[in-house]
Each structure stands twice: as C-alpha cells, then as structure tokens.
Amino acid sequence: MKQYTNELTPSVLALFKEPFSAEQLSGADEEQRQIFKSHAEEMKDRSLVAIWRFATAGSLTRNGGKIEKASASDSFTLEDGSEVNRAMVGDYVVYPDGTRARIINGSGSANTNGSGVSFALVGSQLDNGDVIVSTPQDCALLCQPGNSPAMPADFLAPVAL
Structure with a gap:
C-alpha cells in the first residue's frame, strides 16, 4: 500500500496554490465558485510552511x-478505490509481535469530531514513544500557511486518556 508523509512535495505545493480542479469548479454553483475564487486569491501570494496528513487505518509508525x-x-477513498477510516486520538497501533500502543496526541482543537476528540495525524505520538510516520491517504491534510496564526496550543500536545 502506497504511503504518504508530511513532506512538502511539488504536488502538495501546487495543490496549495490551485486547490480546486476544473471539475470541482464546473460542478459548483455561483456562490461556491466565488468562495473558491476568493480562497485561491487569498492563497496566491502565501507560502506553505507545513502540512500534517490525517492518519487512517493502514498508517505506519517509525518502529x-x-x-x-x-x-x-x-473515511477516505484511496487511489485503488478502497476506503479507510480516519484515526482518532485514543486509537491503537499494533506491532508485528502483537503488542499495542495508544495514540496520545493529534490535531487538538484545530480539527475534532463532533464529541471534541481530535484526529490522529502523521506526526502523532504513541504512549510507547513511537510516532506515526505515514498514511495511505493523500487527499486530506491540515495546512500551515506562512503569515498565519500558529496552530493551537493543544495541537500535537499529549492528552490524558
């Protein structure tokens, strides 16, 4: 299964500058097109400092x-058409020897589910000191544009479970 990291690749940088495809634009109503246009104009002169991809089933750790x-x-649809659910803080990673470790930090208040639980990211830590290093999905991420406010204090900060 192909894996993706938080690397700022040329394709990620291009997508940041032109986030909406011709197909998305043609399928949008006039109000949506104006929102898309406004967003693209706002991002035109901004740089991309960092990204964090959402971890899912199939994400891998350093160890x-x-x-x-x-x-x-x-869930997210992968390139091969399969679907994977998004991981949450509190979910577990399983190792080849059968041991498990719990995800202890994630998106914080930058992005949560309806119950206030944050999502796991590439870069999330585990309770055994390991870290998530890649994910099989390439379509959903959090961005840190240049000249924008820092991520909230609880971003990638360990939480008590």
Missing part, C-alpha cells in the same frame, strides 16, 4: 507499527 482499526466514522 514498525500499523493502525489496523481506526475509529472515526468518516
């Missing part, structure tokens, strides 16, 4: 762990 079951109710 060989894998998220086998992700508990969020939403």
Whole structure:
C-alpha cells in the first residue's frame, strides 16, 4: 500500500496554490465558485510552511507499527478505490509481535469530531514513544500557511486518556 508523509512535495505545493480542479469548479454553483475564487486569491501570494496528513487505518509508525482499526466514522477513498477510516486520538497501533500502543496526541482543537476528540495525524505520538510516520491517504491534510496564526496550543500536545 502506497504511503504518504508530511513532506512538502511539488504536488502538495501546487495543490496549495490551485486547490480546486476544473471539475470541482464546473460542478459548483455561483456562490461556491466565488468562495473558491476568493480562497485561491487569498492563497496566491502565501507560502506553505507545513502540512500534517490525517492518519487512517493502514498508517505506519517509525518502529514498525500499523493502525489496523481506526475509529472515526468518516473515511477516505484511496487511489485503488478502497476506503479507510480516519484515526482518532485514543486509537491503537499494533506491532508485528502483537503488542499495542495508544495514540496520545493529534490535531487538538484545530480539527475534532463532533464529541471534541481530535484526529490522529502523521506526526502523532504513541504512549510507547513511537510516532506515526505515514498514511495511505493523500487527499486530506491540515495546512500551515506562512503569515498565519500558529496552530493551537493543544495541537500535537499529549492528552490524558
């Protein structure tokens, strides 16, 4: 399964500058097109400082762990057409020897589910000191544009579970 990191690749940078496809624009109503146009204009002269991809089932850790079951109710469609659920803080990573570790930080208040639980990210830490390093999805991420406010204090900050 192909994996993606938080690297600022040329394709990520291009998408930041032109986030809406011709297909999306043609399918949008006039109000949506104006919102898209306004967003593109706002981003035109801004740089992209960092990204954090959402972790999902199939995400990998530095020490060989894998998220086998992700508990969020939403999912992403991968390039091969399969779907994977988004992982949450509190979900587990499983290692080849059968041990497990819990995800202890994530998006914080920058992005939560309806119950206030944050989503796991590439870069989220585990309670055993490991870290999520890649995800199989390439379509959803959080961005930190230049000249924008810093992420909230609870972003990637450990939480008590």
